[in-house]
Amino acid sequence: MYNYYRPTRAEISLDALRSNIGTFRSSVPDGMKLLASVKANAYGHGLIQISQEAEACGVDYLGVAFLDEAIQIRRSGVMMPILVLGYVPPNGLDMARSLDITIALFRDDVLKAARSLPENSSKKLKVHIKLDTGMGRLGKLADGSADAMRFIEAALRVPQLGVEGLFTHFAKSDEADKNYTKLQHERFAAVVHEVRSRSLPIEIVHSANTAAGIDTPELGGDMLRLGIGMYGLYPSPEVDHSKVRLKPVLSLKTEVVMVKELRESWGISYGTRYFAEAGERIGTIPIGYADGFSRLLTGKAHVLIRGQRVPVLGTICMDQCMISLGAAEAAGGGPVATEEEAVLIGSQLGAEITAEEVADQLGTINYELICMLAARVPRVYMRNGRVVAVSNALDAQ
Ligand SMILES: Cc1ncc(COP(=O)(O)O)c(C=O)c1O
Known part of the structure; x- marks a missing residue:
């Protein structure tokens, strides 16, 4: 057992991480939940350590890009809710359900595959339905057609599923001009309105990333999906830096x-x-x-x-x-x-x-730079100026 010999390391300040989470907690509207985005090895900061620290800081959800990241977090003993924001293929559904991992749902064939899961009334596969309001990436199109509502209602009828959330993602919330974000919000709000007027039991609707959490939290829904800001970095020079004081982690x-x-x-x-x-x-x-x-x-x-x-x-x-x-x-x-x-x-x-x-x-952009940090660079976790943990991929036991 050794830590590392080469003196090159990434120092990760858990104090700064905690401070940034606290900053967002107090800046967003009361009652807004926080999802900590820990995808891509927690933006280079270390998946497991950051997940554990975010859990200790009392965030409500962890967010990852794909199922394998979520499985790794579960295997480390973190039992809090985890949402896979990206695509999960049909052959991952049973695994997600058994580990209580929530997935994003947006494809008809995946919904169909969920209907073939063995029925288990005590354990449902939790899903958040993803809508595309103008990012053009993943999600059912929220374009005024009936498709999105049809999909939501179909998902609610599948006994193997627990439809907990509805979400979308902003394409330009980090730009000074908020018109496109408002347009995306209107498209999202139209579907949410339908859901509410039909009294469909969907608990959490969410759309904000860090930039929207800083500049337009009122458009963010029930949960802020906090990524870059948690790591103490601003999403772009155009967001209002005076609204939150962030500390690089x-x-x-x-x-x-x-x-x-x-x-x-x-x-x-x-x-x-x-x-x-x-x-x-x-x-x-x-x-x-x-x-x-x-x-x-x-x-x-x-x-x-x-x-x-x-x-x-x-x-x-x-x-x-x-x-x-x-x-x-x-x-x-x-x-x-x-x-x-x-x-x-x-x-x-x-x-x-x-x-x-x-x-x-x-x-x-700063996002890519921190994600580029290679696995072979040990991550050294600091609290109160002291090393509290070291994660060295070359020293995996
Ligand atoms: C769907 C989704 N939500 C939230 C985030 C967090 O974004 P940010 O790091 O800008 O806060 C991301 C990251 O790209 C994302 O893909």
Whole structure:
């Protein structure tokens, strides 16, 4: 049993996670439930640890993308409600029911398959019916035709099913112009109105993601499906940042493992895209594109050493890259030594490199950046400044 040897790790602040959940709890309308989106390895933060912490924080539901993620959570002993937001094939229905996992339902053939499940009056397969109100992805079309209502009523007649929810997903809630979100909301509200006027027993209707939870919670229904905001990041620059104060949960850190002073024109890294100046001091840090620190950041990325921004020099390798130490040493404190901390995402001595900054350099969004963090990077869970758990995929027992 070991934790990890290479100093590269993602530090996950459980205090920040708890604070963000609390922030949303107090900012959304009273009584609105919270679903914590833990899909994609909890946006790179670690599926099981984040699920357990969200449960301890009292969220109402966990959300995942597919059944296998939900099964892994159940097997870890988390017994709270879990909703699979994406597609579950017919051969997964019995498994979902036996593990009390709620699924999204939107396909006629899957509904038909549910009718063939062995009847078991004490255990129903819980479903939330998904409507497409303008995302064009999954869901029965809520386009004014009778199809959506027909599907809902058909599902309610299947004895093996417990229809608990109805939901939709916004396509542009993170943009300043809310007209499209309002249009989607109207389409959704029209179906909800039908459901209510026919007294159909559907308990939870929900549509808000983080962006809608911040800007238009009144359009969100009974439950906020909270993803990126729980991890302390804003969905886009256009949402109103002043409405919630979020704390980034993840920092990406490593240490300098070699320091050298180079003679003029000494080549650095594959392709020698950089040549040292005379006497230039260079550090090697053990993180590369196989960790999710993309090679596309070559020539763009910086890291923090001693609270100073220093550039990554030359091509980013699979497992390592090189940095210039000049600016860090110019700030005082003598030569940088091996084992000094380097921060790739996060804060150090008052300086910060944000996930948004690195995502911008890559031409993508903060969501993708954190999801890119590779499995081989240990996740180190912190509470009150102390390590409380380490998850290292290479140390799986
Ligand atoms: C259906 C659904 N609901 C909620 C979310 C959470 O979104 P966000 O991370 O923007 O809060 C997602 C994530 O993409 C989603 O696919």
